[in-house]
Amino acid sequence: MPDPDQTAFLEETLGFDGFELEGEELARGRLTVADRVRQPFGIVHGGAMAALAESVTSRATYEAVKPEMIAVGQSNETKFLRPVSEGTIDAVARVRHRGRTTWIWDVEMSDAEGRLCALCRMTIAVRPMPS
DSSP, X not given: OOOTTXXXXXXXXXXXXXXXXXXXXXXXXXXXXXXXXXXXXXXXXXXXXXXXXXXXXXXXXXXXXXXXXXXEEEEEEEEEOSOOOSSEEEEEEEEEEEOSSEXXXXXXXXXXXXXXXXXXXXXXXEEEOOO
């Protein structure tokens, strides 16, 4: 099985960076807007924003439960409030529930001017590390 800490993932493909953890309750990440994440009308594809939320929360959960457990997205409910066509999107994730088999996070995504662009409720499944 590949080492999750050493393997290239969707984050690199879409251009996510700036991942930060503040304890086990707060995580941050950033998406730099580029053509690879824009849909045909020039705005960031909603799937890229949903993937940002899932990546930040999956990674933050994994950092808290490794090495015995893994963390994978179980449910992603993202609401889009404002389009973004340039700059960056900053995601701030706050844990709402830390259970034995699921964690729930609320994620706020804002543009470079600090305007709220999307809200997400992420459920992360916590499972034993496959052998």
